[in-house]
Amino acid sequence: MSSETELKGCAGCARSAKWQRDFPIEWDGDHYVTRREMVKFLTLGSLLLASANWITVVASKLLHRGSKTESVIGLVSELDRNRSLLFRYPTEQDPCIAVRTPEGRIVAFSQVCTHLSCAVVYDKSKDGLFCPCHLGLFNLQGQPVAGPPTRPLQRITVEQRGEDLYATGLEG
Amino acid sequence: MSIRSQGTTLFAAILVLVASAVVLQLWLLTVSMEALLGGEYKTLVPAAAGSTLLLLVNAGLLRYVFRFDRQTHERELRGGQTIRF
Numbered sequence: 001m002s003s004e005t006e007l008k009g010c011a012g013c014a015r016s017a018k019w020q021r022d023f024p025i026e027w028d029g030d031h032y033v034t035r036r037e038m039v040k041f042l043t044l045g046s047l048l049l050a051s052a053n054w055i056t057v058v059a060s061k062l063l064h065r066g067s068k069t070e071s072v073i074g075l076v077s078e079l080d081r082n083r084s085l086l087f088r089y090p091t092e093q094d095p096c097i098a099v100r101t102p103e104g105r106i107v108a109f110s111q112v113c114t115h116l117s118c119a120v121v122y123d124k125s126k127d128g129l130f131c132p133c134h135l136g137l138f139n140l141q142g143q144p145v146a147g148p149p150t151r152p153l154q155r156i157t158v159e160q161r162g163e164d165l166y167a168t169g170l171e172g
Numbered sequence: 173m174s175i176r177s178q179g180t181t182l183f184a185a186i187l188v189l190v191a192s193a194v195v196l197q198l199w200l201l202t203v204s205m206e207a208l209l210g211g212e213y214k215t216l217v218p219a220a221a222g223s224t225l226l227l228l229v230n231a232g233l234l235r236y237v238f239r240f241d242r243q244t245h246e247r248e249l250r251g252g253q254t255i256r257f
Contacts, residue, residue: 032176035183036237042190043227043234049197050227053220056204060213114210154211170211 073098073167076160079106084122086111089156089167095119096156098165101140102127108167109142110154120153129153175244182240186233193226200226 073087073096085098087108098108099122109129111119118133128145129138136147143152155171200219207215 032180032183035180035187036241039183039187039190039234039237042187042194043230046190046194046197046227046230049194049201050220050223052201053197053204053216053223056201056208057216057220060208060216063208110211151210151212 070166070168073108073158073165075163076106076165077163079165083124085165087167090170096167097122097129098156098158099129099140106158106160106165107140107142108156108158109138110156112154113149114144114151114153115147115149175247179240179244183237186237190230190233193230197223197226 069090071089073089074085079085079098079100083100087096087098088094089096089108095111096108097111097120098106100106109120111121113120113131113133113136115131115134115136118131120129120131120136120138122128123130123137126137128140129142131137131147131149134148136149137145138149138153139145141152142155144150157168157171159166159168200223204216204219207213207219
């Protein structure tokens with residue numbers, strides 16, 4: 001078969017290679033379809049991401065659900081003797097610490113450091129909550145003041161009823 | 173310039189917008205996860221609302237793409253436009 005016969009009906013592609021004539025790719029059409037499909041695919045991804053965001057909201061509500069319960073965490077005399085009191089709230093897996101401030105108020109926080117989850121302890125000399133793992137320090141408002149932690153400690157609301165101390169909820 | 177060529181350019185522009193919105197949504201999800209694990213629940217609802225807003229923008233753009241596509245097909249079927257690939 002002569003080359004002239006081969007090119008018959010292929011106007012505009014006389015200079016193209018044989019493999020291109022055998023397997024022509026319609027680039028405009030190809031780009032049109034692939035971009036349209038990509039927009040569809042990305043919108044589906046967008047739907048999944050928005051759903052995942054709402055799942056975090058639902059998860060937070062589920063995690064927060066136990067925070068409404070009240071429980072006795074100890075005696076005021078015990079707190080006054082040591083200036084700090086360890087307890088668990090809202091579940092047995094959540095260690096917390098209550099501290100009597102120099103002004104006489106009682107404050108309580110989660111004992112889990114917001115850096116890498118070590119347990120913070122009350123440090124009388126620094127008058128704050130100290131994390132011995134990476135030398136982080138939180139003041140008695142729960143705010144990080146030194147070391148690697150950047151987020152405040154989870155605050156627990158406490159109430160004094162007679163001689164008993166009650167944890168009544170999680171703040172925030 | 174054929175309608176399809178115009179569509180290709182238009183879809184490329186829309187694709188950039190949608191991709192940017194998806195990147196923003198990814199960032200919002202990262203922030204939400206960090207807030208959830210850190211116990212800071214206040215940021216979760218605004219982040220989810222922002223993500224939903226971006227989803228609506230994306231859905232609107234996709235609807236526009238479908239409409240453009242349908243109009244192009246109708247024009248092709250009527251033969252009012254010379255199709256050249």
